[in-house]
Amino acid sequence: MTRFIQIAIIILFSSQLAWSQGGAAEANLKIKSMFVYNFVKNVDWPTSSKEGDFKIGILADKKLYQLMNSTYAGKEINGQKLVFEFYDSFSTMSKCQILYVAPNASKDLSKNSSKLRANKTLVVSDSGGLLYDGSVINFIINNNKLAFEISKTNADLVPLTIGPALLKMAASVI
Amino acid sequence: MIIFKYISTLLIVLASVLSFGQISNKYCIYDQVALEKYQDKDLDAARVYIDSAILMCEGLRNDPYSHHVKGFIYYELYKRDEVDNPYSTLRDSAFNAFLQSNSLDTNNEFQTKNNKSLRNIAARIQMNVANLLDTNNYKKAIEVNKLYKETLLKGDIKSDNKAYDISFYINLGGIFVDLYENDKVLNATMIDSAIHYYKKSLELDSLNFVGNLQLGYVYHNLSIDIILSMDPEDDIMTMYENQEKSSNFGLLSLPYLKIAHQQQPKNTKILYGLAGIYFMLQEKDKSDFYQNLYNELTKEQDGSQPPLDDDK
Numbered sequence: 001m002t003r004f005i006q007i008a009i010i011i012l013f014s015s016q017l018a019w020s021q022g023g024a025a026e027a028n029l030k031i032k033s034m035f036v037y038n039f040v041k042n043v044d045w046p047t048s049s050k051e052g053d054f055k056i057g058i059l060a061d062k063k064l065y066q067l068m069n070s071t072y073a074g075k076e077i078n079g080q081k082l083v084f085e086f087y088d089s090f091s092t093m094s095k096c097q098i099l100y101v102a103p104n105a106s107k108d109l110s111k112n113s114s115k116l117r118a119n120k121t122l123v124v125s126d127s128g129g130l131l132y133d134g135s136v137i138n139f140i141i142n143n144n145k146l147a148f149e150i151s152k153t154n155a156d157l158v159p160l161t162i163g164p165a166l167l168k169m170a171a172s173v174i
Numbered sequence: 175m176i177i178f179k180y181i182s183t184l185l186i187v188l189a190s191v192l193s194f195g196q197i198s199n200k201y202c203i204y205d206q207v208a209l210e211k212y213q214d215k216d217l218d219a220a221r222v223y224i225d226s227a228i229l230m231c232e233g234l235r236n237d238p239y240s241h242h243v244k245g246f247i248y249y250e251l252y253k254r255d256e257v258d259n260p261y262s263t264l265r266d267s268a269f270n271a272f273l274q275s276n277s278l279d280t281n282n283e284f285q286t287k288n289n290k291s292l293r294n295i296a297a298r299i300q301m302n303v304a305n306l307l308d309t310n311n312y313k314k315a316i317e318v319n320k321l322y323k324e325t326l327l328k329g330d331i332k333s334d335n336k337a338y339d340i341s342f343y344i345n346l347g348g349i350f351v352d353l354y355e356n357d358k359v360l361n362a363t364m365i366d367s368a369i370h371y372y373k374k375s376l377e378l379d380s381l382n383f384v385g386n387l388q389l390g391y392v393y394h395n396l397s398i399d400i401i402l403s404m405d406p407e408d409d410i411m412t413m414y415e416n417q418e419k420s421s422n423f424g425l426l427s428l429p430y431l432k433i434a435h436q437q438q439p440k441n442t443k444i445l446y447g448l449a450g451i452y453f454m455l456q457e458k459d460k461s462d463f464y465q466n467l468y469n470e471l472t473k474e475q476d477g478s479q480p481p482l483d484d485d486k
Binding site for chain 2: 023024025026027028030031033034035037038041042071072141143144145146165166169
């Protein structure tokens with residue numbers, strides 16, 4: 001009897017699972033990219049920003065840039081073609097409608113917030129407390145999920161109109 | 175062919191007996207002839223003689239020894255002709271003969287050997303089950319496993335099947351995962367079956383390493399697959415719903431992976447999974463903890479990569 005049990009167990013070890021390809025890092029990056037894409041779709045910019053290409057800058061997150069560029073570049077939203085630019089630092093940044101600021105670059109955000117506001121840029125940050133440094137939308141963690149908070153005050157200063165879907169889904173609006 | 179041979183031999187035997195007009199007497203020594211044929215490895219003839227003996231000789235019909243001999247003849251025929259057939263009639267005949275022998279064996283002369291043979295037959299069915307455990311034959315494996323259980327009951331075979339049952343359920347779980355992985359859309363429900371069978375294995379042994387690891391794998395992968403399979407243009411509401419599902423699967427994976435990790439703390443695959451699922455759950459500190467353990471254990475291995483690389 002024991003011999004037959006051993007046969008079954010041998011089969012068992014030949015059919016072990018592997019971790020899902022792609023993995024957690026890729027999945028989290030995808031969620032973040034989809035959020036940013038939804039911000040584009042659910043925010044209204046001033047008329048002056050509605051001409052030409054719609055530029056999305058990614059500061060200090062090469063992987064997010066690569067993913068968004070490969071997924072969304074060339075798509076049109078409200079007649080504007082999406083283009084993506086990657087920046088190493090604020091000093092290399094050019095005018096864009098949205099700027100995503102990675103956590104490791106966020107320490108210089110407050111210094112650049114006036115310039116960004118003048119450029120009518122929606123700043124999306126990714127670290128605690130940055131709504132007080134000029135960011136309009138900030139990623140946070142809420143119940144094991146990526147979520148976001150909105151500073152309507154900062155949005156009004158640009159001025160940007162945040163759509164109702166974002167306001168509804170935001171973890172908090174200040 | 176074997177059936178024709180069997181019938182023709184049976185007719186010859188009947189004709190010869192009738193011609194002598196001594197039906198019962200002749201039949202009543204055929205169990206001995208059957209035994210000789212069995213010992214000479216002439217199993218087909220042995221079968222004819224033992225069937226004739228039991229059918230035609232009333233004394234042998236109620237003789238435990240005759241049924242004992244019949245059991246061995248049919249068991250050898252089964253091993254020769256139908257051992258890979260999970261529905262073998264020869265095996266059933268052997269099994270029933272040993273049972274019949276036991277029921278008639280008031281002096282307890284043959285029960286030990288009969289019971290050993292009954293156990294061997296059950297083990298052969300178990301082997302049939304093991305051989306059917308693949309993505310093409312799994313339905314038959316489930317069916318034959320049921321037959322195996324019925325056989326144990328019918329034969330009153332006392333056997334500790336826990337290890338076998340756990341292995342059976344875990345194998346089935348793996349098969350359903352394979353089917354799901356082959357076509358996640360068409361076979362979407364297969365993953366529920368996989369979870370069902372892994373859980374059944376853990377009902378028998380909640381600390382089973384493989385069961386916990388596999389179920390942890392399944393939930394971990396579901397958590398990630400939900401996100402990776404999203405349409406990049408999904409609206410924000412759909413994103414939230416999928417994140418919720420993903421998060422729930424991630425949380426479900428944790429207790430199983432942790433049990434597996436407790437048993438094999440240096441298993442890098444488990445550390446990889448734990449680092450990944452905590453990362454998925456946005457718990458960076460815990461993810462880093464397991465990732466550091468993983469890195470320490472793998473740093474001397476050439477070409478190994480950390481599970482997560484979120485360098486900006």
